[in-house]
Amino acid sequence: MFDNIKIAVDAMGGENSPKKVIDGILENYKQNKDIIYNIFGDYEKIKSLLPNNYNKQIFNITDTKNKILDTDSPLSAAKKGKDTSMWLTIQSVKNNESDVAISAGNTGALFVISKLNLKMIENIDKPALSALWPNKKNFNVVLDLGANIECSDKNLVDFSIMGSSLFKSLYPNDDPEVALLNVGSEELKGNDIIKKAYQNLQTNKNKNFNFQGYVEGNQIMDGKVNVIVTDGFTGNIALKTAEGTANFIMNEFKNSMTANIFGKLSSLINIKNLKKVKNKLDPRLYNGAILIGLNSPVVKSHGSTDYIGFSHSLNVCIKIVKNNLIQKIKDNIIK
Amino acid sequence: MFDNIKIAVDAMGGENSPKKVIDGILENYKQNKDIIYNIFGDYEKIKSLLPNNYNKQIFNITDTKNKILDTDSPLSAAKKGKDTSMWLTIQSVKNNESDVAISAGNTGALFVISKLNLKMIENIDKPALSALWPNKKNFNVVLDLGANIECSDKNLVDFSIMGSSLFKSLYPNDDPEVALLNVGSEELKGNDIIKKAYQNLQTNKNKNFNFQGYVEGNQIMDGKVNVIVTDGFTGNIALKTAEGTANFIMNEFKNSMTANIFGKLSSLINIKNLKKVKNKLDPRLYNGAILIGLNSPVVKSHGSTDYIGFSHSLNVCIKIVKNNLIQKIKDNIIK
Numbered sequence: 001m002f003d004n005i006k007i008a009v010d011a012m013g014g015e016n017s018p019k020k021v022i023d024g025i026l027e028n029y030k031q032n033k034d035i036i037y038n039i040f041g042d043y044e045k046i047k048s049l050l051p052n053n054y055n056k057q058i059f060n061i062t063d064t065k066n067k068i069l070d071t072d073s074p075l076s077a078a079k080k081g082k083d084t085s086m087w088l089t090i091q092s093v094k095n096n097e098s099d100v101a102i103s104a105g106n107t108g109a110l111f112v113i114s115k116l117n118l119k120m121i122e123n124i125d126k127p128a129l130s131a132l133w134p135n136k137k138n139f140n141v142v143l144d145l146g147a148n149i150e151c152s153d154k155n156l157v158d159f160s161i162m163g164s165s166l167f168k169s170l171y172p173n174d175d176p177e178v179a180l181l182n183v184g185s186e187e188l189k190g191n192d193i194i195k196k197a198y199q200n201l202q203t204n205k206n207k208n209f210n211f212q213g214y215v216e217g218n219q220i221m222d223g224k225v226n227v228i229v230t231d232g233f234t235g236n237i238a239l240k241t242a243e244g245t246a247n248f249i250m251n252e253f254k255n256s257m258t259a260n261i262f263g264k265l266s267s268l269i270n271i272k273n274l275k276k277v278k279n280k281l282d283p284r285l286y287n288g289a290i291l292i293g294l295n296s297p298v299v300k301s302h303g304s305t306d307y308i309g310f311s312h313s314l315n316v317c318i319k320i321v322k323n324n325l326i327q328k329i330k331d332n333i334i335k
Numbered sequence: 336m337f338d339n340i341k342i343a344v345d346a347m348g349g350e351n352s353p354k355k356v357i358d359g360i361l362e363n364y365k366q367n368k369d370i371i372y373n374i375f376g377d378y379e380k381i382k383s384l385l386p387n388n389y390n391k392q393i394f395n396i397t398d399t400k401n402k403i404l405d406t407d408s409p410l411s412a413a414k415k416g417k418d419t420s421m422w423l424t425i426q427s428v429k430n431n432e433s434d435v436a437i438s439a440g441n442t443g444a445l446f447v448i449s450k451l452n453l454k455m456i457e458n459i460d461k462p463a464l465s466a467l468w469p470n471k472k473n474f475n476v477v478l479d480l481g482a483n484i485e486c487s488d489k490n491l492v493d494f495s496i497m498g499s500s501l502f503k504s505l506y507p508n509d510d511p512e513v514a515l516l517n518v519g520s521e522e523l524k525g526n527d528i529i530k531k532a533y534q535n536l537q538t539n540k541n542k543n544f545n546f547q548g549y550v551e552g553n554q555i556m557d558g559k560v561n562v563i564v565t566d567g568f569t570g571n572i573a574l575k576t577a578e579g580t581a582n583f584i585m586n587e588f589k590n591s592m593t594a595n596i597f598g599k600l601s602s603l604i605n606i607k608n609l610k611k612v613k614n615k616l617d618p619r620l621y622n623g624a625i626l627i628g629l630n631s632p633v634v635k636s637h638g639s640t641d642y643i644g645f646s647h648s649l650n651v652c653i654k655i656v657k658n659n660l661i662q663k664i665k666d667n668i669i670k
Contacts, residue, residue, distance in 0.1 A: 136583070146518050149526050183481050183571040191484050191568065217575030221583040230572075233526065236518040237569055238576045240552030245580040248471070248556040253588065256611055276591055 004036050005321045007314060008098035010089040011041030012067040013105020014303035018042065021104065022049040024310025025059070032318060038098050040064050040085040064088055068109045070303065077109030078116060086110060090117045093296040099321045102288075102313060104301035111147060111291065118294035121326065123333045124158050126151075127293030129232070129300070130166055131239065132286035132316075137223035138174075139286060141167045146236035147291065153196035156180065156229055160201055162292045163227040164209035165328035169320045174226065176209035181230035181238065185214045197229075208332045243283075288313030290320065297325055339371050340656045342649060343433035345424040346376030347402040348440020349638035353377065356439065357384040359645025360394070367653060373433050375399050375420040399423055403444045405638065412444030413451060421445060425452045428631040434656040437623075437648060439636035446482060446626065453629035456661065458668045459493050461486070462628030464567070464635070465501055466574065467621035467651075472558035473509075474621060476502045481571035482626065488531035491515065491564055495536060497627045498562040499544035500663035504655045509561065511544035516565035516573065520549045532564075543667045578618075623648030625655065632660055 009025065011018040018041050025037050036058055039046060043063035050059055064085040068077045081087045086105055092098040094117045103110050107129075115127065130143030141163045148155060164176035180197060182190045187198065194214075201211040212225050217238060220228055230238065283302070287309035291298040297320050301313040344360065346353035353376050360372050371393055374381060378398035385394055399420040403412045416422045421440050427433040429452045438445050442464075450462065465478030476498045483490060499511035515532060517525040522533065529549075536546040547560050552573060555563055565573065618637070622644035626633040632655050636648040 134583075136586075149518065181572060183484065183568055217572040217577075218579035218582070220576060221579050233518055234569055234572055237516060237552040237565075237573050241555060241573045241576050242552075242580040244553035244556050245577040246584060247553070248469075249581060249584050251471075 004034050005100075005318055006036045006038055006098040007317050007321075008038045008089045008092035008101040009040065009314075010085045010101070010103035010105055011039050011046055012064070012085040013103040013110075014301065014305070015104075016306075017104060018046050019049055020305070020307045020310055022046055023307035024314060026050075027307055027311035028314040029058070032315075035314075035318065036060060038062070038089075038092050040088045040092070041067070062088060068106050068113075070106050072106055072109055074106075074108035074112040077106060078112050081113065087113055087117075090114055090298070093298070094118060100297045100299065100317045102299040102301060102317055104303050104305065104310060104313075107146075107289075107300055107303075110298065110300055114291055114294055114298045118296055118298075121293055121295055121329055121333075124162065124293045124329070126155050126158065127291055128155075128159050128162060129289050129291055130159075130163055131289040132170070133220065133228070133239070133242070134286065135221045135223040135226070138171065138226070140220065140226050140228050141170070141176075142220070142228045142230070142235060142239065143292075144230065144232040144235050145239055145289060146232045148232040150233070151193065151231035153193050153200060156194065156197035156231070157200050158293070159229045160197075160209070160211070160227070161206070161332040162329050163229055164206075165325055165332050166290060166292060166320065167227050168208070168328055169323035169325040170316070171226075172323055176227050177212050177225040178209050178227040178229060179212045179215040179225040181220070181228055181234060182214040182216065185216060187213075189214065193231075204334055206332060206334060208328075284309035284312055286312070288316040290316065292325070292329065295326060297321070339369050340435075340653055341371045341373055341433040342652050342656075343373045343424045343427035343436040344375065344649075345420045345436070345438035345440055346374050346381055347399070347420040348438040348445075349636065349640070350439075351641075352439060353381050354384055355640070355642045355645055357381055358642035359649060361385070362642055362646035363649040364393070367650075370649075370653065371395060373397070373424075373427050375423045375427070376402070397423060403441050403448075405441050407441055407444055409441075409443035409447040412441060413447050416448065422448055422452075425449055425633065428633070429453055435632045435634065435652045437634040437636060437652055439638050439640065439645060439648075442481075442624075442635055442638075445633065445635055449626055449629055449633045453631055453633075456628060456630055456664055456668075459497065459628045459664070461490050461493070462626055463490075463494050463497060464624050464626055465494075465498055466624040467505070468555065468563075468574070468577070469621065470556045470558040470561070473506065473561070475555065475561050475563050476505070476511075477555070477563045477565070477570060477574065478627075479565065479567040479570050480574055480624060481567045483567040485568070486528065486566035488528050488535060491529065491532035491566070492535050493628070494564045495532075495544070495546070495562065496541070496667040497664050498564055499541075500660055500667050501625060501627060501655065502562050503543070503663055504658035504660040505651070506561075507658055511562050512547050512560040513544050513562040513564060514547045514550040514560040516555070516563055516569060517549040517551065520551060522548075524549065528566075539669055541667060541669060543663075619644035619647055621647070623651040625651065627660070627664065630661060632656070 128144035463479035
């Protein structure tokens with residue numbers, strides 16, 4: 001049995017907010033009855049988006065008049081800070097009034113405000129931004145995706161510990177298979193930092209995950225490993241390159257499917273199969289990047305996702321609290 | 336008018352060699368009558384793959400008994416070196432007997448043997464491996480793809496100079512639009528090296544190409560820029576991630592198209608349109624990575640491509656010689 005899980009939600013971040021956020025909460029509530037949503041944002045607007053007779057215990061609104069804009073620099077956001085919906089969302093986990101925080105707003109600002117307010121987990125040096133990425137079997141956890149442009153070998157080992165904990169929280173029945181993203185699979189490939197991380201992970205076997213060595217970019221999606229560790233510069237570029245490639249190919253297919261009467265006819269016949277592919281690749285399914293390493297988890301929803309995507313990222317919040325992500329990280333640290 | 340272009344061809348590298356190489360040469364010869372192919376490899380085998388009455392001036396075989404294996408380390412390949420088909424192919428450009436060298440063999444070995452035999456272009460510090468990558472409009476040149484795991488800001492500026500020269504050699508009618516691959520498009524993003532390269536390219540405008548600042552991974556294929564510059568670690572991972580993503584999606588589509596009778600029927604109706612997509616994305620079309628920075632160009636064909644792919648990489652050889660790639664690089668260097 002669990003106490004009700006309390007999610008602190010920044011209602012004002014991202015495109016079409018607060019509507020997309022509140023619709024996402026209502027969608028999420030359909031499948032989850034044991035959640036309390038601590039919502040931070042414009043009270044009147046939020047209220048008008050909820051049913052008239054909404055339950056004030058479950059949908060607990062705190063009125064905030066100020067908000068962080070996407071155009072704010074992380075520094076100006078932090079200064080603006082204390083009465084914004086984002087700051088108060090993070091404060092809510094800091095004060096133990098919520099178990100996890102979520103925002104679809106400005107990533108840089110969310111990162112800085114989280115670091116200012118929340119403490120690092122002991123023995124972890126830097127927090128990392130991690131996300132889900134589809135593979136042939138199911139999903140990978142990939143980190144870091146841009147929180148740390150430069151990383152030490154210790155950081156990469158930390159990311160392995162945190163990434164495998166996150167994977168286990170999201171997929172409790174599977175074993176985390178960890179690999180370092182590199183330019184070749186032989187031991188001598190790569191730079192000094194990655195080689196040192198390899199040595200460390202190889203020597204100090206961690207009982208909570210299997211270290212599988214190096215993978216190359218073309219192996220990310222083949223499903224042989226499920227936790228992919230890299231520095232934030234490389235990870236960000238790899239993720240965005242994959243997004244760009246997927247969009248490019250989907251567009252080429254779309255154009256070919258509607259180019260002429262044969263294309264139109266065939267896609268009509270095949271609509272169910274094509275939908276299956278589209279659904280499998282639907283980025284809303286794996287919406288929600290997770291900032292880990294701080295003593296509370298912070299989830300970043302994509303700014304441009306819709307209410308379905310936001311609801312999925314609320315599911316990520318629920319899973320990582322239910323399955324004790326933070327405790328799992330602490331258990332994985334070899335002292 | 337040009338003299339005949341002389342291409343030094345390592346016939347023994349890559350899968351299914353020398354058959355795929357010789358078939359590729361014959362395919363290439365159908366469209367190009369002003370080429371001399373200086374072929375290095377097993378004379379008897381090569382002869383048996385050519386027509387009985389082949390023209391010995393055009394298909395000029397040098398018998399070599401030894402060859403570099405894919406399993407050779409770069410160092411052991413270099414030691415084995417001097418009587419191998421790969422070494423003699425590179426010697427042929429060194430001795431001005433050929434204008435350009437090509438091999439489908441061991442990349443690391445080709446790189447080391449080229450560096451041992453050929454001089455760097457003056458004022459270029461490191462050679463780079465570059466390749467073509469499709470975008471919405473046509474093709475990008477992307478470099479470095481793994482020759483240099485760590486790069487200085489000067490290297491990135493050199494890559495811009497070389498990449499734009501290569502683009503202009505391949506697409507003489509288009510202007511090179513150069514960008515640095517980064518984790519954001521704002522000036523303050525990225526590490527110190529990339530910021531210094533940005534400053535340099537911004538300050539010292541080069542009349543032979545337009546510098547367009549930063550692009551992110553998801554913008555590589557949108558066609559707004561056409562020369563993408565990055566260090567070899569990031570470039571290798573980006574390219575392979577794109578390959579892996581493309582394969583993943585193509586497989587999902589393939590499976591959906593043949594999953595049941597509706598899928599089969601629809602792909603039958605749509606076969607011409609789908610072929611068009613497949614052709615556009617056919618990796619054989621952009622086969623041929625180019626090692627640039629040495630005083631002769633060296634082309635690396637993919638080891639697993641077939642004769643069509645090899646013929647395409649011979650076309651790359653022809654274009655870069657016809658359009659004076661090396662002279663273009665020298666002209667682009669600001670002294």
